[in-house]
Amino acid sequence: MNEYVTGATIKRLREEKGMTQAQLADKIFVTAKAVSKWETGHGLPDISLLEPLGKALGLSIIELLNGQHIQNKNRGFNMQRLCFYVCPVCANIVQTTGEATISCCGITLPPLQAEDEDEGHKICLEKVEDEYYVSSNHPMTKEHYISFFAAVSDSGVQFAKLYPESDAQARFKVDGVKWIYAYCNRHGLFRVKAKII
Numbered sequence: 001m002n003e004y005v006t007g008a009t010i011k012r013l014r015e016e017k018g019m020t021q022a023q024l025a026d027k028i029f030v031t032a033k034a035v036s037k038w039e040t041g042h043g044l045p046d047i048s049l050l051e052p053l054g055k056a057l058g059l060s061i062i063e064l065l066n067g068q069h070i071q072n073k074n075r076g077f078n079m080q081r082l083c084f085y086v087c088p089v090c091a092n093i094v095q096t097t098g099e100a101t102i103s104c105c106g107i108t109l110p111p112l113q114a115e116d117e118d119e120g121h122k123i124c125l126e127k128v129e130d131e132y133y134v135s136s137n138h139p140m141t142k143e144h145y146i147s148f149f150a151a152v153s154d155s156g157v158q159f160a161k162l163y164p165e166s167d168a169q170a171r172f173k174v175d176g177v178k179w180i181y182a183y184c185n186r187h188g189l190f191r192v193k194a195k196i197i
Contacts, residue, residue, distance in 0.1 A: 005065055006041075007040060010035070011039040013059070021035040024056055024057075065103075081097055083096045083098065087109060114190065117190045117192045122138075123180055123182050125192065125194065131171045131174060133171055134151070134170045134171070134182075135167075135168060136168040136182060140165055140167065142164045144184075146168045147184070148181075148183050152178060152179045158172045158173065178194055179191050
């Protein structure tokens with residue numbers, strides 16, 4: 001992993017919970033001296049202790065590694081809060097209906113910020129019967145390509161995963177689609193309003 005819980009993080013989170021080093025140590029079955037060593041930077045907790053340490057501090061392992069408690073403010077399904085996350089290592093795509101802490105291949109992923117399409121990332125849209133035919137003239141080489149198209153409506157997301165050296169095209173059911181997204185592996189996420197061009 002490229003991140004690991006630090007002693008300063010453990011100390012801050014412990015103090016926020018109003019616990020002494022001895023109280024935290026009792027909860028995870030280590031000595032107060034071990035907790036003191038972690039907090040002063042003279043050691044780190046073994047990886048097998050991360051889950052019990054997180055539970056004692058009221059956090060998930062990812063939150064513990066991030067050093068903060070993530071509060072879910074999503075109280076209902078709202079496609080306007082849609083977020084995409086893409087792993088730069090394995091190209092895994094995660095879509096959520098609100099910000100979340102997402103980790104893949106040991107990396108905490110940031111939510112992608114969609115930009116309006118530009119000349120280099122033009123998204124072409126054509127209605128064919130009850131489908132949108134989506135395409136792009138973007139290069140599709142092994143090094144530089146459109147990784148996916150997504151069609152977003154009020155009720156969900158349709159995905160089309162694309163691969164290098166294939167055509168940058170997909171078909172989506174028109175059914176209430178409001179936005180079309182395209183993800184370039186070098187330049188990020190682009191979008192266009194779903195209207196016939």
